[in-house]
Amino acid sequence: MVTRHEGDLLAHDAKIALVVSRFNDFITRHLLDAAVDTHARHGGSDEHLTIVHVPGSFELPVTALRLAQTKKFDAIVCLGCVIRGATQHYDLVVDAAAKGVAQVGLQTGVPTIFGVITADTLEQAIERAGSKQGNQGAKAMLGAMEMANLFKRF
Ligand code: INI
Numbered sequence: 001m002v003t004r005h006e007g008d009l010l011a012h013d014a015k016i017a018l019v020v021s022r023f024n025d026f027i028t029r030h031l032l033d034a035a036v037d038t039h040a041r042h043g044g045s046d047e048h049l050t051i052v053h054v055p056g057s058f059e060l061p062v063t064a065l066r067l068a069q070t071k072k073f074d075a076i077v078c079l080g081c082v083i084r085g086a087t088q089h090y091d092l093v094v095d096a097a098a099k100g101v102a103q104v105g106l107q108t109g110v111p112t113i114f115g116v117i118t119a120d121t122l123e124q125a126i127e128r129a130g131s132k133q134g135n136q137g138a139k140a141m142l143g144a145m146e147m148a149n150l151f152k153r154f
Contacts (some may be wrong), residue, residue, distance in 0.1 A: 007150030011044025014074040014148035016047065016141075017067045021080035021116075024055035030129040031079040031137030041088040057116055058080050058093050061100025068108035074115050074148035076104070077140045080116040094118050109146060111147030113138025 015041065020032045028101070039049060050073070054063050057080030064076045078101050084090045097116050105112040117136050119125040127133045 002119060005153045007022050007146040007148065007153070009042055009142055009145055010107040010149070011039050011042045011048070012149060013048060013060055014044075014152075015050070015072060015146060016044075016075050016077060016144050016148065017031055017052065017064075017073045018021050019063045019067070020050045021057045022061060024081035024083065024125070025038045025109070026118065027081040027125050027129045028079055031081070031117070031119075031135065031140070033049055033137070034130060034135040035077060035079065035115070035137035035141040038138040039145070042142075042145060044145075056093070058095040059105055060116070061096050064101060064104045064112050065108065068112065071110075073110060074113040074151070075113065075144035076114050077137075077144045079114045079137055079140065081125055081129070082116065082118050083122055084120045085122065097109060111144065111151060113120055113140045113143045113147070143148075 023026050036139045060078040082093050101114045114138050117125050127135050
């Protein structure tokens with residue numbers, strides 16, 4: 001018989017931290033709103049959420065690491081938006097954020113979700129923050145709930 005583990009998409013009582021970048025705030029605030037809304041619509045209560053604001057996506061990993069080290073959270077969601085057209089050092093910021101967030105998960109064992117929009121244009125970013133392509137914040141929260149629930153099973 002096969003042993004199968006799967007996390008459901010209910011909020012349950014998982015403690016989830018959200019780290020959100022202020023850079024491109026006009027986009028990231030929609031990611032944050034959607035993440036909080038998704039949590040509530042999946043049965044979560046606000047007291048299980050902690051929201052931390054950071055200057056930019058570059059600061060997401062170190063902040064997620066600090067939160068993970070407290071051992072108070074079942075999952076961490078990192079939200080940001082990097083737009084190629086708007087920055088010379090797009091690749092540096094994206095690389096640091098993506099590798100850093102992955103490293104936090106691997107180092108601490110706390111599921112750490114990469115909810116950062118990486119877009120070539122402002123239009124693309126808008127599409128991923130609540131229009132044509134859905135909302136990256138909502139997707140990230142679903143990932144956090146699934147992983148938190150999965151890790152409770154083994
Ligand atoms: N931070 C972002 O989150 N998105 C960006 O598009 C961006 N640009 O364009 O540079 C950005 N830069 C700031 C960076 O994340 C740091 O906050 C800053 O370099 C200080 O460490």
